[in-house]
Amino acid sequence: MALRSHSLNICLVPLVFSLVSVGASTAKAIAQTIYPFDVVYDTEVTLTPIPSTDVSTAFVSGFNSDAPYGLNNFLSINNYSRTDPNTGNLLFFQDAAKFGLQGLPIGRDEFFGSGEDKLFGSSSATASFDFINRQLVGFGTITITGGTGRFIGATGIFNFSEIESLDQDPTALLKGQAFLNGSFQTPQKTPEPRTNATLLGICVIGIGLMLRRRYFLGTR
Template identity: 80%
Template sequence: MIKINMRSHSICLVPLVFCLLSVGANTTKVNAQTIYPFDVVYDTEVTITPIPSTDVSKAFVSGFNSDAPYGLSSFSSINNYSRIDPNTGNLIFVQDATKFGLQGLPIGRDEFFGSGDDKLFSKSSATAAFDFINRKLVGSGTITITGGAGRFSGATGIFNLSEIESLDVNPTALLRGQAFLSGSFQIPQQIPEPRTAATLFGICVIGISSILRRRYL
């Protein structure tokens, strides 16, 4: 009669299970991030157009700097909506017109780009004060990076924004000035470790074979 020692087999399975779990854990991809500092000054042009029968205007902003980091020499910000805050006299800029009670208007967006495929996508909000003595419009706000293209796919980050434009007697005239951006964005990366996993698996197999050989010889 042949007797099978179930306890012995159970003991032998323990290192096998432990090794397989270890291999599985080491094949998990490691999350990492590459951080890109972003400090730049763009020459800007701003067009503000009143929306008929409302106290809201639509603003379009474009900027350019041939020496901007990472080849992102241009940016555009479209479908911004502005209204004067009656409590402060400042302009408030948002990219969702429903915040001003207007329905059916497109949501605004920003884009940083250059001559290649690399891009950053973002949303923004800002306020601007009238400096009538120096005939300037002085603004500040936040740009939130929501994605990208090319090597910046999946980008996230925050830029602080300050902006100065010269005022014109004509409120709908093109405003020229500069936008100062500072902050950073990051790109997620996944780093696989296949060689480490294969090495651990090989060690497991050799070790388990040795255990089984000693038990059954």
């Protein structure tokens, strides 16, 4: 009986270590796939004043047929803009509460193409008037917070600048360009080592055989 118990313990020890190793290797199996992102979108901007406020809602759409990863389209929805009285610059946020307005939708950014691959994010920006060159020049960041398709779990940061001409019809869409540069990453699982699974299977079979033998010996 002591010999059989000792044999059982011998197998249980590597079994425990095998389970621990499987957990550790799983933690190490998470890798990151990094995607550089450098693109110029042709943009159209609509500014709509919110009645009884000094805040406007901005809607931005962009397109580039050669954008990386097939993300040819860009949308920035529910941006809120107001002139900073101290600088004369336009401030853009996607949470109207920053301007003291409550109950308005939170904005979002989206990159997409014709397939399932999409990126989601949030942005903030500042725009200044360049009267010498007759331009409105904006700078900001887009924080990537997720995605779909092969970009599930995406995170990252894009820096951008955007230029619109001031010589356009103020009642029409403002047309310009947005220059984005940065990168995003997605988690990627790598194949698990087979050694731990093999050792686990051997130990389970061995324990089963020993318990079965112990049962038959005990019935005699």
